[in-house]
Amino acid sequence: MDALRDAAAAALDYAATVDDRPAFPTAAAVAGLAAFDEPLPGDGTPVAETLRLLATAGSPATVASTGAHYFGFVIGGVHPAALGAAWLADAWDQNAALPVMSPVADRLHDVVRRWLVDLLRLPAPTGVVFTTGATVANATCLAAARDALLERAGWDVQADGLFGAPEITVVVGAHRHSTLSKSLGFVGLGRRRVVVVPADDQGRVRAEDLPDVSGPVLLCAQAGEVNSGAFDPFDRIADWATSRPGRDAWIHVDGAFGLWALADPARTDLVTGLDRADSWATDGHKWLNVTYDCGIAFVRDPAELRRTFAAVAGYLPSGDGFEAMHHTPQSSQRARQIEVWAVLRSLGRSGVADLVRRTSETAAAIADRLRAAGLDVLNDVVLNQVLVRLDDDATTSALVAAVQADGRVWCGATQWHDAPAMRISVSSWKSEPADADGIAAVILECAARARADR
Structure with missing residues (x-):
């Protein structure tokens, strides 16, 4: 001890x-x-x-991503409630696969499911499961969508596989995240066998360009474009999915960080129609600031999850509670809901809304300072993402290198419209709008050095 x-x-x-x-x-x-x-x-x-x-x-060799000065990769800093809960949960070492394996994990799953569905204003029956991250949360939802669509077409994927199955048309946006494509490949629908819808200058799907297709359709929308933070037009997408008799469609939303905008009543303009989807995926380890790894998959009808993931074995008892192993790809699983419960209870409804609002206001304030100093802010800062360029491609790349070498803050490099940019992701509970001046000052010092070195 x-x-x-x-x-x-x-x-x-x-x-x-x-x-x-x-x-x-x-x-x-x-x-x-x-x-x-x-x-x-x-x-x-x-x-x-x-x-x-x-x-x-x-x-000493850790990246201080849980500190106050890290703005890379949409990585949140661990909240004290999550950290303390993680320590307890690790000591408990619970397997959350079945209620008989952990009554506390079972009860907290039920509580957290109810809280999350209420907080995010999703349909009341929505099923909630925990995975390793948004990639697997996406794959979980897409597998359930695949099986549901094909069952409606008279095909049992779990019994007969995909060989000879009716065709599903997969529709994606041009700015879909790479991990969504990875998930499509993982569930056998293909990374490239998709219909790609053009995007506007912020990365949003152009609803007017949605294709004229029939038969089973899986449309993948996005809440929070990974660079700009933009949101697809969900109402128009949902109208398209239901516009013609006989259309059999499933709408899935990849909302790795953007789904949390549903918790902020002030952002209804971004999320209108988002509740009309059939499934949603997000991360708890991004904006909710729990420890890695914690993805969350939401499916409107939880029975769709059980059809895809149920496992049968003689040693597995049947029970009345929620059986996580029959609703997720994994059987044994750590009790991620413990940390989620701790943060939700500590912050409350208003605290989660404030977390989204405060970090987004910090991002907007940083953008204002940099724009006023002559840097190019490339996106409409509607959430927590800021895209910046300095003069030209070479100087922008030099700025990113200078910021990362300086070490006082850390921001990542990205590509935006085929040109380099610096991405500032404000995702930590520690960030405040009052910090914007100091963060911008560091970036502007590095910008001056990058220009001087050119």
């Missing part, structure tokens, strides 16, 4: 000092990882010594 107490003390020290660490580890800290390069011990090592090495060599 002394080893665990020491590890807990090291973790507390890290959490208390992470805001003072550089956003990216120094070269010396990364070099210090050489301490791990050793032969596998023949007789083992004392637990206390092992954990001490992990803390002393590992902590």
Whole structure:
């Protein structure tokens, strides 16, 4: 137990000092990882010594993504409620596959499902399951959509596979996220066997260009374009899906971070019609700021999940509670709902709305400062994403390199309309609009150096 107490003390020290660490580890800290390069011990090592090495060599080489100065990859900083719940949940080591394996996970799943459906204003019966991230949450929803559409066409995928099955037309936007394509490939619908709808200058699907197709149709929309934060026109998409008799359509929404905009009543202009979809996918480890890994899949009819993922074995008991292993791709699974419950209970409805609003206002304030200083802000800042260019391609790339080398803040590089840009993703509960001046000042210093070096 002394080893665990020491590890807990090291973790507390890290959490208390992470805001003072550089956003990216120094070269010396990364070099210090050489301490791990050793032969596998023949007789083992004392637990206390092992954990001490992990803390002393590992902590300095971490990316301070849970700190206040990290704005890359839409990565949120872990909320204290989530961190504390994670520590307890790890000590409990619960398998959330079946109620008999963890009554506490079972009860918290029911509570969290009800809270999330209410908070996000989704249809009341909606089923909620937890996965490793939005990629698997997307795949979970797409597999359920595939099986539902084909069952309506008289085909049982789980019994007979996809060979010889009726054709499903998959419709996607030109700015779909790469992991949606990955998920389509994973469930056997194909990454390239899709009808691509053109996007506007912000990455939104052009509803007027939705195709004239018949038969089973799976349309994948997007809440929060990964660069611009833009939202597809959901009402027009839903109208298209139901516009002709005989159309059999399923609308899925990839909302890895943008789905949380549903929690902010002030953003109804972005999310109108979003509740008309059949399934939705998001991450808890982005905007809700729980620890990695936590994806969340929502399906309007939970029976669609059970049809796809139910498993039968003689040793598996039947029960009356929600059986997660029969509704998700995985059987054994950690109880991700524990952290989600802790954050939702700690923040409450108004706190989650404030988290979305506050981080989005911080993004808008950063954009205003940079635009006023002469940088090009490329997107309409409707959420938490800011796209920036400096002069030309080479200088923009130099700006990204300068920001990352500086270390006081960290922003990522991206491509926008076939040209380099810097992406600023404000996703941490620690971010405040008052921080915008300091963040912008660092970026502008780096911009001056990038221009001077050209």
